[in-house]
Amino acid sequence: MTFALFLAACGSNNSAGGGQDNPAETAGSANTSSSGGDSAAGDKLTIAVVPKLVGIPYFNASEAGAVKAGEELGVNVIYTGPTQADAAQQVKVIEDLISKQVDAIAVAPNDAAALTPVLKKAKDAGILVMDWDTHADRSVVELSVNQIDNQMFGEHIIDRLVEHMGDSGEYAIVTGGLSASNLNTWIDFGQSYAKEKYPNLKLVTERIPSDEKQQVAYQKTLEILKAYPDLKGIAAYSTVAPLGAAQAVQEKGLQNTVAVVGTALPTDSGPFLEDGSLDVAVLWDPAKLGYLTVYLAKELLEGRAVTDGMDVPNVGKITVASDGITVVMGPPSDFTKDNYKDFDF
Amino acid sequence: MKWLNTKEGGIFLILIALSAVLAVRSPVFLTMENMIDMLKTNVVLAMMAIGMTLVIVIGGIDVSVGAMTALVSVLIGKWMVAFGYDLSVVLLMSVAGGAVLGAINGWLISKIRVHAIVVTLGTLSIYSGIAMYVTGGIWINNLPQAFIDFGRQNLFGIPMSGGTLAIPIQVLFLVLVAAATGYMLKHLRIGRMIYAVGGNPLSAERAGIRQDRVQLFVYTYMGFLSGLAAFVHTSIYRQVDPSAFTGFELQVIAAVVLGGANILGGSGSVTGTLLGVALLAVISNGLTLTHVPSFWHKVIIGLFIVTAVSFDIIQRKRRERRLAKIDVLQ
CATH class of the missing domain: 3.40.50.2300 (Response regulator)
Structure with missing residues (x-):
């Protein structure tokens, strides 16, 4: 926190x-x-x-x-x-x-x-x-x-993700850094919630770090979109990762295929919210x-x-x-x- | 195939072998789409690594490259938001701004004779500090639409099954930089002087080469390329994050070292460095494509660097031992 x-x-x-x-x-x-x-x-x-x-x-x-x-x-x-x-x-x-x-x-x-x-x-x-x-x-x-309450926040993100990708299918997590404790707390609460409430959601791989950089999140998202062609959703944590993930989805024209939900600021998110490459940004x-x-x-x-x-x-x-x-x-x-x-x- | 016996040839073989493994394990790895994505996301690293090659060849180091790029991107970002976009003005501003920052490094290193790592550690802090101060840590967005459109252009489309595949305009900058720098190192006087200073500063001085001028040139050129990298980076990401390049210098140096340059100076080439960048890019890309959990990525990349560099040094020592023997016999 x-x-x-x-x-x-x-x-x-x-x-x-x-x-x-x-x-x-x-x-x-x-x-x-x-x-x-x-x-x-x-x-x-x-x-x-x-x-x-x-x-x-x-x-x-x-x-x-x-x-x-x-x-x-x-x-x-x-x-x-x-x-x-x-x-x-x-x-x-x-x-x-x-x-x-x-x-x-x-x-x-x-x-x-x-x-x-x-x-x-x-x-x-x-x-x-x-x-x-x-x-x-x-x-x-x-x-x-x-x-916010960390648990409520973590669960809220998963709920928003399900709202946009449906309650079954493959999804991936892009995070700011593997050791950022607040991000990990949100992800962990979200994961245990997802396992219980949405058993048909499938996390394709471990959380992917983006070093708090848009370019890294962009690059990694391009890769996971190709590595997991059935991917339906991405949950992105940190204020930077959702933007990079959304940019990758935007450039591949996958706005309607892959849902992106993340913890970004509204002004940064604007260009990606406009065309649906970022479906919703969650913060306070x-x-x-x-x-x-x-x-x-x-x-x-x-x-x-x-x-x-x-x-x-x-x-x-x-x-x-x-x-x-x-x-x-x-x-x-x-x-x-x-x-x-x-x-x- | 004599070339395969050179240092660059060795890296090339590793790259091919690795790519073959990845191609078998992941059907998407060898697709043109993936290649283009990899190219686009690594042009900035490649351009900066080419500059760093020169720095390392003269036995120097520049850890302020990321900070220079960040500061120049903030500069052009602010400028464009205030005064609008004009390709030649913004491009000139990027390279001139970068060159000035690089020249400050070069001047301190060559004239005041402070060690390069001390100077550039200092300027790393100063440049990134200024970038933070000017922006207050806030991203610059709302860049002019004309600039965003420029960054979205493609050079030409290659017709492919399932649509055309286009080469992003950013790749053009890398091609130009690589060709110009490669030519300079091989065929121009300054290029030979750079190797001379790096190989043996004393002999270079006796041959009448002014070491300080070569240093000033190399650090200024590094700044110039960092500035150009800032322009290219901003054209891809269309927003300016003042902290986008924190820690980036390490990746740049890793690529150069992986590309076979001797960290103590004297050897290194544009081809080698490009192969080093390609190797880093392929490892990172391949690990995700072959579903290796992300916790392992950094460890594996590190293993590659350590193995490749150790291998190179062992080979060199062997060669030197053989050389010494011949000397004795003669």
Whole structure:
């Protein structure tokens, strides 16, 4: 899970519309946005949300969600983070927030262990400490906001695959890397689910690694399409692999013969979703995640408990694990030909 | 068949033997379609390996090739999104940009006399760092349609049973690069100087060859080819991933070494390197086609590299021993 976002963040893309105007500018400046009026520092709650880095589409989307929550819920939201995915810079950002005496800090750590001391310091200063998107040290956080449940996510991908290839036939798995633990978790959950629920699905070979590179996924997919001529579906994991797999299917004109389902970002997937070479991209919506983080911080600060099955406006029903700390936002989002343009990450 | 006794001939025989085995085990291996796919997915590797051959022949190394290619693809990607596509402008920008990056390597190595691996490790980090900074790690897409169309062109179609088979335009770049570099190494003064410097720097200097100039030329040429590779790569994948070439330098070097170049300098050829690339491509392709589980692929490729190189060195030592004996008798 720690890796999940990082992959998403790295593979993320400029938005179809205005995103092309020099991302270097946004990436280069320490980008801080706040909402709810700075003057009201008195009795209004101030919630700080710290991403891994600012200026990339994924975290811009979550920023929009967090700011929206601030406006709707009447709290100050400070969304600030390092300009690179760097733990040391993130520590500095959090130190600044401590001296500003914010009420809550929610952080997506670049390196969980490196942040533990500064998060302890924040806790000692009476600040509510949470993590979001990626786990921090369990002992210092009061709430951990997760985008998805790994098992649900793994099973969801298989369900989508079956929806597009049918519940019998040969399929293959292309993954980012054989040692990427988050990807392996999703694949493993998906595999045991597929064996039980869809016994007529046949995995033709071991998962095929693509080194997190589009060109490798493309090359490997060309090969498996020839090696297994009866192939009906490909499940591709990591934000890059589905694009390479879809490109191979596209160039061979097999859009209607071979279904491709994968964990890609909607803007990257556009060209492949359009002609059906990628049938559906499955991920989560970072804007919702930003919104949920601020919402839950406010709940805790105002002394209300976060409970399993509670209904969060704009997000839906959330689940809370039995440890009382781990919150899961809900089912993953499907990006298809019809809706991918609505997202800008 | 004298050629078969040369180093290149040996690699060629291995390639043929391997292909024969694969053809028996997989009916699709020898199809034209598979050959073209293999060619298309390896042109970038082949172009960069040709440049690396020169670097290795002069006894150098360049681990910044992947970073140079990544940076140039980011440069042309940004340019095209901002200013649109014009073949000559973008092509010129690719090769000039690459040549400048290569010249920086060459200058540091030849004039400041820092060891090549130190220089290029440094520039690897700098070039890929800049590519990351400029993009923020984000892919560049929305490349102009005209450029995408250019990348989809085919040179000519070969009529086949079940439709025509077309040669992708990217192959043309490889053919030109291979022919030009091969000619240069064999027939031009600079080519002979490259072998002289690599074979024995001292004698080369005594013969009046300026080692620093040869080095500067070779690293600049490597950059030039990395830039061209960036153009070709982008034309195939139509999106720019700033981290697409992380670790790619190792594949490039492996192909050159597999192609029979001596890592200590002095020998290596374009033909050998092309065979090395072909061998890598065939192994990787063949393993998937013959249903070998992916966990084994890297191990098998590594075994091939180690075996081929050890075999080559053992052969060379044998030859040298024979040579020494003759010397004594005389």
